Amino acid sequence: MTQTDSRVTHLPTGSYYTPSGEYDDLYRRSMEDPEGFWAEQAESLDWFKPWEKVLDWQAPYARWFVGGKLNLSYQCLDRHVQTEVKNKVAFYWEGELGETQVLTYNEMYRLTNNYAAALKRLGVKRGDKVALYLPMIPALPVFMLACARLGAIFTVVFSAFSGQALADRVEDVGAKVIITSSGMHRRGKILPLKENAVEAAVKCPCVEKIVVVKHTGHHTEMDPDRDVWLDDILAGVDEYVAPEAMDANDPLFVLYTSGSTGKPKGILHGTAGYALWIAKTLQWAFNPDQKSVFWCTADIGWITGHSYVVFAPLELGLTSVMYEGAPDFPAIDRWWQLIAKYGVTIFYTSPTAIRMFMRHGEEWPAKYDLSSLKSLGSVGEPINPEAWLWYYRNIGHERISISDTWWQTETGGFMISPTPGIQPHPLKPGSATKPMPGVDVAVLDPDGKELPNGQTGFIVIRKPWPGMLLDIYQNQELYQQTYWSRFPGYYLPGDFCMKDQDNFLWLLGRADEVIKVAGHRISTAELESSIVGHSAVAEAAACSRPDEVKGEAIILFVTLRKGTDPSPEIKAELTRHLRATIGALATPEEIFFVNLLPKTRSGKIMRRLLKAVATGATVGDTSTLDDGASIDEARAAFEELK
Numbered sequence: 001m002t003q004t005d006s007r008v009t010h011l012p013t014g015s016y017y018t019p020s021g022e023y024d025d026l027y028r029r030s031m032e033d034p035e036g037f038w039a040e041q042a043e044s045l046d047w048f049k050p051w052e053k054v055l056d057w058q059a060p061y062a063r064w065f066v067g068g069k070l071n072l073s074y075q076c077l078d079r080h081v082q083t084e085v086k087n088k089v090a091f092y093w094e095g096e097l098g099e100t101q102v103l104t105y106n107e108m109y110r111l112t113n114n115y116a117a118a119l120k121r122l123g124v125k126r127g128d129k130v131a132l133y134l135p136m137i138p139a140l141p142v143f144m145l146a147c148a149r150l151g152a153i154f155t156v157v158f159s160a161f162s163g164q165a166l167a168d169r170v171e172d173v174g175a176k177v178i179i180t181s182s183g184m185h186r187r188g189k190i191l192p193l194k195e196n197a198v199e200a201a202v203k204c205p206c207v208e209k210i211v212v213v214k215h216t217g218h219h220t221e222m223d224p225d226r227d228v229w230l231d232d233i234l235a236g237v238d239e240y241v242a243p244e245a246m247d248a249n250d251p252l253f254v255l256y257t258s259g260s261t262g263k264p265k266g267i268l269h270g271t272a273g274y275a276l277w278i279a280k281t282l283q284w285a286f287n288p289d290q291k292s293v294f295w296c297t298a299d300i301g302w303i304t305g306h307s308y309v310v311f312a313p314l315e316l317g318l319t320s321v322m323y324e325g326a327p328d329f330p331a332i333d334r335w336w337q338l339i340a341k342y343g344v345t346i347f348y349t350s351p352t353a354i355r356m357f358m359r360h361g362e363e364w365p366a367k368y369d370l371s372s373l374k375s376l377g378s379v380g381e382p383i384n385p386e387a388w389l390w391y392y393r394n395i396g397h398e399r400i401s402i403s404d405t406w407w408q409t410e411t412g413g414f415m416i417s418p419t420p421g422i423q424p425h426p427l428k429p430g431s432a433t434k435p436m437p438g439v440d441v442a443v444l445d446p447d448g449k450e451l452p453n454g455q456t457g458f459i460v461i462r463k464p465w466p467g468m469l470l471d472i473y474q475n476q477e478l479y480q481q482t483y484w485s486r487f488p489g490y491y492l493p494g495d496f497c498m499k500d501q502d503n504f505l506w507l508l509g510r511a512d513e514v515i516k517v518a519g520h521r522i523s524t525a526e527l528e529s530s531i532v533g534h535s536a537v538a539e540a541a542a543c544s545r546p547d548e549v550k551g552e553a554i555i556l557f558v559t560l561r562k563g564t565d566p567s568p569e570i571k572a573e574l575t576r577h578l579r580a581t582i583g584a585l586a587t588p589e590e591i592f593f594v595n596l597l598p599k600t601r602s603g604k605i606m607r608r609l610l611k612a613v614a615t616g617a618t619v620g621d622t623s624t625l626d627d628g629a630s631i632d633e634a635r636a637a638f639e640e641l642k
């Protein structure tokens with residue numbers, strides 16, 4: 001990404017902006033007295049029992065609000081139904097086919113209690129694991145809340161993942177129940193979620209039941225011992241289920257994400273710290289008020305959807321929009337139409353979506369009245385200044401602020417972002433600006449020395465924050481090694497960063513083997529372990545190259561086993577294999593067949609060299625390369641394709 005000096009001095013005015021104080025003061029307080037600061041903030045949660053200790057920090061484990069008891073479904077629903085929020089809209093839901101549903105807080109409360117009662121009857125209790133494999137339909141947030149109510153630990157698996165990818169996660173978490181739908185709509189097609197869930201259930205002996213939400217009309221075979229329709233288990237249920245008094249640090253959910261290994265890791269989040277962090281950061285970054293209509297376009301299958309489609313907006317009693325389908329279905333103006341229709345005031349999306357809209361032209365958003373918008377946001381990858389400016393001009397009409405929020409599955413909520421809810425900063429297109437209160441950022445060189453402003457290095461977080469992950473599920477060793485071993489005592493996110501002369505932060509992409517395709521996180525190791533699982537493949541190396549819309553695109557270098565020759569057919573077959581074992585997001589842009597992969601003398605694949613070949617860059621230092629011929633070969637394969 002290129003840095004730009006073009007600064008947009010954006011100081012919003014008007015009654016909407018009621019900043020709660022001075023950013024510098026609040027930030028300083030959060031650094032000087034973190035425990036006092038967070039104790040004060042935590043007054044905004046409803047506690048069944050107050051905490052005894054704000055923070056127990058035994059690096060690398062932080063436990064917040066020790067001794068406190070609460071329930072997140074109570075925070076999101078019970079609290080509100082005792083006030084005038086009861087009849088306020090929680091979700092305007094719209095399906096891809098245009099069908100709609102309006103869910104008030106009271107309706108969400110009723111549904112959550114009933115779903116919790118139905119789960120209880122299936123034998124789900126506190127501490128049990130439940131996998132949710134659902135499209136963007138209201139049943140998904142309702143089941144998340146129902147699990148939270150019962151104290152069952154849920155794991156949401158993105159609906160575009162394959163049956164095999166679902167099975168891997170279900171098995172790792174040990175889910176007793178999979179909740180899915182008959183199918184889902186995507187660009188006019190129906191995708192068979194139930195069949196994928198069956199594939200996972202057959203592979204995982206831990207699964208006792210599949211609950212099926214009727215969503216698409218097509219037929220699905222029901223196994224009478226294992227499969228139940230949601231409608232059947234809900235029949236006749238209308239009851240209150242008391243929310244479990246959860247410990248502040250009881251696990252809430254596990255969300256699988258990609259790291260540097262071939263297997264996704266289960267990021268484990270807790271209850272109180274997470275609940276507080278997401279609600280506070282939403283307020284600080286977007287400054288909502290009670291009239292706001294918030295639309296975070298992320299799928300709930302990712303952390304952004306967990307924190308900012310489901311829990312934080314409900315905690316704050318906000319009205320949200322939830323949309324099932326693709327942004328370009330039936331046409332590229334669907335989202336602008338929805339903003340105008342629902343009077344969306346806060347719109348939060350990804351750079352990849354913005355770049356797609358840019359490509360189709362500004363005439364599409366120009367057809368709609370977007371004047372309801374008061375705040376914009378971006379997440380998922382670095383936003384290039386051109387996309388930022390396009391968004392600022394064509395969606396924000398140069399009148400509203402953009403919060404470029406940098407964060408991760410592991411951080412629970414926003415870490416670095418403009419904070420119009422505290423005090424609007426001037427903005428620089430492409431910079432996520434400043435850390436949130438409580439986030440102690442430094443930029444280090446490879447030896448752990450802090451770099452002067454202007455130089456790029458590893459971003460680290462030097463203090464625990466309430467939204468920090470509890471652990472990697474059932475893998476403490478990987479947790480310590482991944483985040484805490486390189487710079488002991490500091491959390492290592494794995495991104496490159498540069499602090500400029502004004503102390504603005506520029507997040508410059510991953511420093512490790514993680515690729516971001518259309519904002520979705522996937523690792524080279526995952527792609528490689530999938531593809532070498534195909535009987536025709538001997539070895540493979542994955543890398544990425546920049547893509548104008550998707551940010552990065554997947555490139556694979558493959559050596560075939562004896563007996564299989566490179567051909568368009570085997571290429572198509574390997575693409576199918578990747579989609580079947582991981583999901584559609586693993587679709588490679590290109591597969592190159594070579595006889596040798598470039599390796600170090602110790603046998604490590606040099607992906608850096610392949611990436612240079614795939615991007616047409618200079619290869620650089622090859623002194624550790626074992627066989628120089630392999631690079632020439634990769635280059636020849638690449639040239640041939642051009």
Ligand code: 6R9
Pocket residue numbers: 257302303304378379380381382383404405406407408409410432493494495507508509510516519520521
């Ligand atoms: C929320 C989410 C995390 C990785 C992160 C970074 C990239 C996310 C960004 C950003 C620059 C932003 N990332 N937001 N990079 N600017 N505003 O995306 O979580 O899927 O875990 O990915 O995404 O590289 O390390 P997750």
